[in-house]
Amino acid sequence: MSSNQLTLAPAPPSEAAEQVRLEVRQFLAEELAAGTFTTHVDTWLSGVDPDFSRKLGARGWLGMTWPREYGGHERTAMERYAVTEELLAAGAPVAAHWIADRQSGPNLLRYGTEAQRKEILPRIAAGECYFVIGMSEPDSGSDLASIRTRAARNADGDFVVNGAKVWTSNAHHSHYGIVLVRTGPPGEGPRGKHQGLTQLLVDLSLPGITVNPIRILDGGHHFNEVVFDDVVVPGDMLLGTEGAGWHQVTAELAFERSGPERFLSTWPLLAEFGRRAAATGDPAQLATLGRLSARALALRQLSLRIAAALDRGELPDIPAALVKDVGTTFEQDVVDEVRRVVDVPASLDSPDPLGRALAEAQLHAPGYTLRGGTNEILRGIVARGLGLR
Numbered sequence: 333m334s335s336n337q338l339t340l341a342p343a344p345p346s347e348a349a350e351q352v353r354l355e356v357r358q359f360l361a362e363e364l365a366a367g368t369f370t371t372h373v374d375t376w377l378s379g380v381d382p383d384f385s386r387k388l389g390a391r392g393w394l395g396m397t398w399p400r401e402y403g404g405h406e407r408t409a410m411e412r413y414a415v416t417e418e419l420l421a422a423g424a425p426v427a428a429h430w431i432a433d434r435q436s437g438p439n440l441l442r443y444g445t446e447a448q449r450k451e452i453l454p455r456i457a458a459g460e461c462y463f464v465i466g467m468s469e470p471d472s473g474s475d476l477a478s479i480r481t482r483a484a485r486n487a488d489g490d491f492v493v494n495g496a497k498v499w500t501s502n503a504h505h506s507h508y509g510i511v512l513v514r515t516g517p518p519g520e521g522p523r524g525k526h527q528g529l530t531q532l533l534v535d536l537s538l539p540g541i542t543v544n545p546i547r548i549l550d551g552g553h554h555f556n557e558v559v560f561d562d563v564v565v566p567g568d569m570l571l572g573t574e575g576a577g578w579h580q581v582t583a584e585l586a587f588e589r590s591g592p593e594r595f596l597s598t599w600p601l602l603a604e605f606g607r608r609a610a611a612t613g614d615p616a617q618l619a620t621l622g623r624l625s626a627r628a629l630a631l632r633q634l635s636l637r638i639a640a641a642l643d644r645g646e647l648p649d650i651p652a653a654l655v656k657d658v659g660t661t662f663e664q665d666v667v668d669e670v671r672r673v674v675d676v677p678a679s680l681d682s683p684d685p686l687g688r689a690l691a692e693a694q695l696h697a698p699g700y701t702l703r704g705g706t707n708e709i710l711r712g713i714v715a716r717g718l719g720l721r
Contacts, residue, residue, distance in 0.1 A: 343640035371423035373692040379425030385459035395457030403454030420596040435587040436463035443572030466511030483513040529577030590652035595659030601689040650717035
């Protein structure tokens with residue numbers, strides 16, 4: 333896969349994508365009518381429902397682009413995009429499988445051993461195996477290469493891991509983590525600290541792993557600190573090449589940053605606001621709705637182009653960083669813009685659905701521009717990719 337600059341070809345029309353979109357809409361309407369879930373903001377991180385994930389797996393809506401021999405369905409990235417977009421727009425509880433389907437599975441396809449792929453990928457595609465991201469660490473900020481979690485080989489050739497990871501969403505519900513560790517010393521020069529890094533596939537039930545909850549402003553629990561105390565990871569759970577972790581994690585981040593979840597976390601709020609603005613005809617509300625809708629449509633086109641690039645076998649890491657930066661800024665702006673033009677108290681207990689959605693979005697908003705890389709770091713990636721720094 334090659335890395336691209338900011339210019340990407342438009343996404344081609346896809347009849348198959350639109351067909352599966354209609355199927356997902358019908359499924360979601362039936363699930364909502366049956367009361368199996370209710371719409372919420374930011375459910376791709378906070379909405380864990382294993383039963384719902386298994387329903388998606390049974391319909392072939394997980395592992396969609398993967399080879400059939402690993403439980404996949406060999407459909408296009410555009411078809412997968414249609415499914416994820418509809419799920420996010422409905423505020424469906426997709427957090428259980430989200431990380432595994434979005435990036436851990438593709439990482440295993442690219443770098444995993446045949447045994448790892450055959451053991452784990454079919455379970456992900458069935459909605460029965462969940463992953464966490466083991467990148468960020470306490471005291472490291474956004475400098476991912478400064479991680480201090482270490483792994484050393486023992487006499488049996490296994491890795492002994494010590495350290496901690498933080499902001500590991502839903503580690504208390506998950507089975508595995510792809511954990512970035514330091515297995516060798518950094519090299520010389522400004523890029524030297526990128527050397528000596530390795531990814532390990534870690535079973536989160538191993539002895540020596542402690543999961544400590546980190547609660548967000550509304551009291552919800554999806555973030556965690558995961559502590560590794562002499563955790564013995566079998567040597568055959570090395571992911572990819574020892575020492576090539578920086579290259580591998582950079583490729584993984586293109587999947588993490590480019591999807592529609594980076595601008596649709598607050599879509600249930602925007603949709604509820606749109607219904608309110610249409611009902612009132614208030615000029616200020618309609619003007620705000622127009623501005624936000626135009627930005628959402630532009631972001632969708634950017635994200636669609638990245639999905640099409642992935643279909644072509646490209647690795648659009650720089651455009652992905654841009655989508656994540658602009659998209660999460662938009663998510664925070666949705667909260668501020670709606671709050672300015674509606675006279676609705678924001679409360680999780682409000683009888684008004686707009687008031688509830690506004691409260692949820694406000695309480696989750698601080699994380700939008702942090703998770704997956706801060707906006708400042710993302711802008712640096714774009715600038716470097718364009719040769720500006």
